[in-house]
Each structure stands twice: as structure tokens, then as C-alpha cells.
Amino acid sequence: MMLSLVLMVPDTHAFVVVTTKRITRTFATSVFDADKVDLQKKYSDTFRRKNGKNSSNNDDPEWKFFDTARLHVSGGDGGNGSVAFRREKGAPLGGPSGGRGGSGGSVYLECDESLNTLMMLRQKIHVRAANGKNGIGKNKDGQCADDTIVRVPPGTVVRELTTQKLAGELRTHGERLLVAKGGRGGRGNAAFMTQRRTAPKLAERGEPGASRWLSIELRLVADVGFLGMPNAGKSTLLAAASAARPKIANYPFTTIVPNLGVCDVGDGAGLVLCDIPGLIEGASEGAGMGGAFLRHVQRCKVLLHVVDGTSEDPVQDFITINNELKQYDDFLAQKPQVVILNKVDVPEVKEKEEELLQSLREAAGHSRVLPVSAATTENVSQLMSRLSKFVAAQPKPDLPPLPEVDLSKAGLEYDSDDYEIISDPAYPGQWRISGQHIEQIAKMTHWEYPEAVERFGRQLEALGISSELSRRGAEDGDLIMIDKYDFEFSPNLTNPYIPPELIEAEEMFASKSRAAVKNDEEDDALWRPFQEGGFLDVDTEELVGFGDLDDWMLLEDDEFGDDYIPEEGDEVWTSNE
Numbered sequence: 001m002m003l004s005l006v007l008m009v010p011d012t013h014a015f016v017v018v019t020t021k022r023i024t025r026t027f028a029t030s031v032f033d034a035d036k037v038d039l040q041k042k043y044s045d046t047f048r049r050k051n052g053k054n055s056s057n058n059d060d061p062e063w064k065f066f067d068t069a070r071l072h073v074s075g076g077d078g079g080n081g082s083v084a085f086r087r088e089k090g091a092p093l094g095g096p097s098g099g100r101g102g103s104g105g106s107v108y109l110e111c112d113e114s115l116n117t118l119m120m121l122r123q124k125i126h127v128r129a130a131n132g133k134n135g136i137g138k139n140k141d142g143q144c145a146d147d148t149i150v151r152v153p154p155g156t157v158v159r160e161l162t163t164q165k166l167a168g169e170l171r172t173h174g175e176r177l178l179v180a181k182g183g184r185g186g187r188g189n190a191a192f193m194t195q196r197r198t199a200p201k202l203a204e205r206g207e208p209g210a211s212r213w214l215s216i217e218l219r220l221v222a223d224v225g226f227l228g229m230p231n232a233g234k235s236t237l238l239a240a241a242s243a244a245r246p247k248i249a250n251y252p253f254t255t256i257v258p259n260l261g262v263c264d265v266g267d268g269a270g271l272v273l274c275d276i277p278g279l280i281e282g283a284s285e286g287a288g289m290g291g292a293f294l295r296h297v298q299r300c301k302v303l304l305h306v307v308d309g310t311s312e313d314p315v316q317d318f319i320t321i322n323n324e325l326k327q328y329d330d331f332l333a334q335k336p337q338v339v340i341l342n343k344v345d346v347p348e349v350k351e352k353e354e355e356l357l358q359s360l361r362e363a364a365g366h367s368r369v370l371p372v373s374a375a376t377t378e379n380v381s382q383l384m385s386r387l388s389k390f391v392a393a394q395p396k397p398d399l400p401p402l403p404e405v406d407l408s409k410a411g412l413e414y415d416s417d418d419y420e421i422i423s424d425p426a427y428p429g430q431w432r433i434s435g436q437h438i439e440q441i442a443k444m445t446h447w448e449y450p451e452a453v454e455r456f457g458r459q460l461e462a463l464g465i466s467s468e469l470s471r472r473g474a475e476d477g478d479l480i481m482i483d484k485y486d487f488e489f490s491p492n493l494t495n496p497y498i499p500p501e502l503i504e505a506e507e508m509f510a511s512k513s514r515a516a517v518k519n520d521e522e523d524d525a526l527w528r529p530f531q532e533g534g535f536l537d538v539d540t541e542e543l544v545g546f547g548d549l550d551d552w553m554l555l556e557d558d559e560f561g562d563d564y565i566p567e568e569g570d571e572v573w574t575s576n577e
């Protein structure tokens, strides 16, 4: 038998009552959830991509590189609080002893310097931390769930996808950013005891964990960012100066993902070099996928501009790239540059070396211009030691910008208790209340417990929602929807609506009881939970408490939860005791 609600105390001022009626989902979707549907459509290509199907984003060059990703994160839900009563030999009317639920795990991003792409985030789109365990009797709190850690490379910038607001940036190894907080555990009935109410029959459900889409972008953090036309020799230089082994070939766009290398300059820390794919004219507008790469050099302290000496017009190349930089971002264009004339081992370049160096100095407006051969490593170590001194002389890198959005809150911690009442003239008598705070309260309400429903009603009143509804013309019996719950509006309710099946159940208990009295079976005569204000725990379909009978329903073993293993010394009661 399934009783969803029993409310018996005759003069309870219950405000709302759960009904068994369900609104049709099509209606709810068409009128109220349009935004959500849109969002799902928008991101469904993420799933297609995951399954290797043709993605509609194929024409989006940024997606070909593992430096942007979308991630859906959800914190675990808190465990439910429990309703239980202490029952000991000689003390049958023990106090409430329902423990609190454990809190759900949170999702963190953690900076890991051994990573340099967001590739793994492309394979894992949904990250969900585990739920907290439910509280159990004997004041035992449920276990808290472990946090879930997602590792990301240094230079990871995190935004909330829908608003594009900056949530934070991970730069140093081990740094963590909380992106979806787990919900707190619901309180057990022990927490609701007051002097007046010594046997509270309500508990909270666990708070749902926070859940959101993130947009994640990688900006490599390096001391020196390489810059130059395709085929200029950037990767060759990285290979010459560090242990990195990037792909090198005599065709443009050999490099398609940024490469990092560390050059040992004898200072212990090393100089972090970042080789990016070549840039061409129009890069700032995305030509040659420029925009995707320019982002990487944003975080470099110094730019190393590699000029190909064998090019038809090396000085013009240099000017073109600098113009692209300016177009893309003024901030980037202002970064200090060191310029190298590469491939001076080639005789034709050697011939015009002095002339080219002079023109480059003029075009650059400074004298940090060096001839180098990345292929023969001529002048490379001098270049590196001068670079390292130049980097050290730079002012400290700009601090990460201040976060614009705080993702460290879950559920009820959101600041705003704003709500909105939506009604559609096409559906008279139906009201949807939306608001983070009230939705969280609804989710945490244990609708099976009359006292919890009553508490919810008081919360609605306290938030001014009930009077606002009345003011807008809501009438007794109107349908109120909050999140996935729906109720009947009962503004001045003193006699709670009692579902017919409960009256039937009571009748059944009553007749059983009468029969028992007749047959002198006293025990059975007591089974009148409805009349006595008793109630069932719908999860286990167990009666868990009586009103003021001097006998308490015994807690079944499985009320401790599936994973409760009695420890030594624990007293476990069974109903057969």
C-alpha cells in the first residue's frame, strides 16, 4: 500500500497540500521551459561530437584544437535527513533521533602542470559528484560524498557558459576552483525538536547540488611566446632550445597545437617557451585559425618574433604580423618583443643579413633584433640567455582578472530570494512560481511528512508569495507549480485536504481495529495510524511513528539504509523484538 500523505492533526494550518494530480509535461515545456529546451538544443552537438558523429561545429576552427571545451558539472545532492525515534527498553517514548544526511560531493577543477591541452575534457562532457548518504536512526548522520576533481592544464580560464561570465583562472600547479558545490545534507527530525514540539515528524530532503554548463578555454602561460609566419622556423627553434620535440616540416601550418618547451638557462627555473602555429595576414579575423592561437600568447611576458630570412620580403612579413596583432588585441601588440632573423645559415640570407637586421630594427623601433639559425643552433644559446634576462626584467605578469561570477555556492546559499510568478491567460487558474530560493526549498521538502508540508506553507508565507498570489487573483484550488512540484492553492486552509485513499486506508485500519478489539487482540487494535497522526515513510513504506500512542513503531533494520552495517556494540532493534 502506498500512502503519499497523511495529515491528521485537526487544527493544523496547512497552507498547501500535495495533490496526486500531475500536469502534463508538454504544457509545462511549451509555456515555461522554452529556455531550457533551447539550451539543450544548442549543446546537443556536444553529444554528437562525443559519439563521433559529424558535428555541426566542424566549420568552427577553434573546435579542432583542444583548447576550448564545454563541460557540464553537477555537485552531488545532499543525503536526506531521517525521521526516527529512540526506542530503548524501559523508555518506549524516546526522543527524535533521525540523523542528518551527508553532504554531496563538489566538483573542483584542479590545475595540473603535466597537462597542456583540454583534450580529456572533450571525452568527458558531464561530470557529476556523488550524492551524500541519507541520515539514519539513532542520530547517525549519513556519510558525506567525496569531491570529484577534474584536472586541467595551467592557463585554464573558466566561464559560466550561458552568461560568459568569468569564474576564475587556474595558473599554478595544485590550484583549485570550486565549480559545482554539492548540496548539504537534509536535517533529521532530531534537529526540529523544540520545547513545544518534542516529537517532530519531519525531516528535510538533501539540498540538490549546484549544476551548470561551463565554457573552458586554455591560455598557455609561458615566459616567451613565439610569433611568426608559417614556416619561419618557430618549431625548429623550440626544438633547438629545449627538449621539446615538435613536428617540423617544410610546409606551412605544420604546427597545429601550441607546443611548450622549457629552456635550461642555468637559473633552475628554466625559461618556458610557447611555440604557436604560424600566423598569416587576416589572422586576427580568424584566417589560418589565427584567433585560436593568439589567445595563447596573451599570457606570455615576452613575444619572440621569428622572421624567415628566406622569405621574399622578411621586413614586410614582420610588419604584417605586427598589424595582425594590433587588430586582434592592442594589449598583445604592446607586449615587448624580441625579433630574430632566422635561417642565417642560408648563404642568400647571410649576404643581406646586415641590411635586413637594420631594416628590422627600424620597423620595430627598438634594437632587440638578433640573427639566428635555428637549424644549426647558431646564436641560439646567446638568444636564450638574453631572453631570460629580458624576461626577468619585465614587470610581474598581470594578475588574473577578478572573477565576475561566484560558482562556489549551492542551493539555498544563493543571495537572492527573488521569485517570479508567471501566469498565462490561456491557462486560467494555473500559476508557476520560479525562483532559485523557493525552488530549493521545494526540493528539500519531504512531501510525505505533513509537518514538512506545513513548514513549506509557512515558508511560502514568509517569502510573501502567498499574499502576492492572492493579490494577483489566485483563488482557492488554483494549480501552483514550483519546479517539478504542483499544489493546490489553499490560502486560508484550516481543514487540510485529505486524499481519498487515506480516508479509505483509515477506514480499513479502523475496521481491523474494531475486529481486533472484539477478538481481544489488543496489539492489532492499536493500528490506527491515520487517526493517531501516524505516518508512513514512503521510501520504505514503513510506518515510522505514531501520534501519542505509548508504543512506537519499531524501526526496521532496513530503515538504517541499504549500506548500514551494524558495528560492534550497536544495538539494532527489529520489529519482532
Ligand SMILES: Nc1nc2c(ncn2[C@@H]2O[C@H](COP(=O)(O)OP(=O)(O)OP(=O)(O)O)[C@@H](O)[C@H]2O)c(=O)[nH]1
Binding pocket: 228, 229, 230, 231, 232, 233, 234, 235, 236, 237, 247, 248, 249, 250, 251, 252, 253, 254, 255, 256, 276, 277, 278, 279, 342, 343, 344, 345, 346, 372, 373, 374, 375, 376
Ligand atoms: N636552413 C634553415 N632552415 C630552417 C631553419 N629553421 C627552420 N628551417 C626549416 O624551415 C622549415 C619550417 O620549419 P618549422 O620549424 O616547421 O617552421 P614553423 O615556423 O614552426 O612553421 P609552422 O608550424 O608551419 O608555422 C623546415 O623545413 C625547417 O627545417 C634555419 O635556421 N635554417
Ligand SMILES: [Mg+2]
Binding pocket: 234, 235, 236, 247, 248, 254, 255, 276, 277, 278
Ligand atoms: Mg611549427
